[in-house]
Amino acid sequence: MESTVSRNSSSTRVILTCGALGVALGIVLVPANLVTIAFMATAPLLVLSLMGAWLLPPFTALALLRRPGVGLLTSVIAGLVTVPLTPFGWMGLFQGVLWGVLCEIPFLVTRYRLWPTWLFTGTGLLVAVIGLIPTYTTYGLDQMPVPVMLAAVALTIASCVLAAYLSVLIARALGRTGIAPARRERVTPA
Template sequence: MHRTSTRVLLSCAAIGVGGGLVAGPSAYLAAAFAAFGPILYGLTVGLHFLPSVVALALLKRPGTAVLAGVIAGLVGTAFAPWWIGRFIGTGLLVGVLLELPFLITRYRRWDPWLFYVSAVFSGLVLAIAVFIGLGAEHYAWWAWAIALPLWVASPVLFTWIGRVIAARLARAGVAQLPSREARPG
């Protein structure tokens, strides 16, 4: 049985808390977009990708995206407790969707393009869900032509930002593991 070190768990917790401190207040921005400019609502979804991307890119361990995303959701609920299901559900869903390509490769490949494939796929899944959930018939075709690409572009943008943050943290030595805790792949 594979054991996860305390160092990895605490790193996920720290990343998740940082992500929750960003995602929590941004929920109010998302609510404002949903109320006053719903075609721009997709711009805010990418913020939920930050903790999961940073954890996965920095730690390169199975489950770190899911754990960091759920912790970020828990911390986000401190800002809006009535959205607990939305925060935790989004953190869990984003973490799982981000890890899919890495799971398929059995966590042996960490190529940058896998992160972006995952972001595009996740954005499409979320866009389709919102498209169905909001009811496409309530909006003009041009509104969806603007909104749906934003749902895909936002996760890609925040995946890039998350990878930049992870690379800078790695250069600073934040994720250095002792030699007995060698990274997979």
């Protein structure tokens, strides 16, 4: 009975932590969304340099909690926060699902057993490359001079990799405060 109570309270703490992270980092996404709308046509390089902001919620949750699904849940909550506060509306929820799923995949592949910083930054790189595919024509990169196109690619990649690294640093700082629920430890037989 005691282990069931402990497991349930741990699950509750995980969900509440995802909620708190999602709301806090969703509020950070609101100005990023507004900048995107204001400068999409006139300063696409500025907009692309902000792409990593959408990776902060899932990566921070994954780095802090190290559990399956927390990146997706936190990203969905962050997306929901943006729905009433930005002109993108329900597209914010779609973005939350998309970014959350993309950030979870490499950890799923490792069966949620590996948590090194390189996996976060490598995932940030992968997500940046995937994210560049639809933005190639959306932001008119295909019509820009080659040096500007290369700068756009470099800014997008740098933004996503930096966001992944910052998420690990934020999670470490939050972890030192005791905010994270206790991690499941592997029990090895004696």
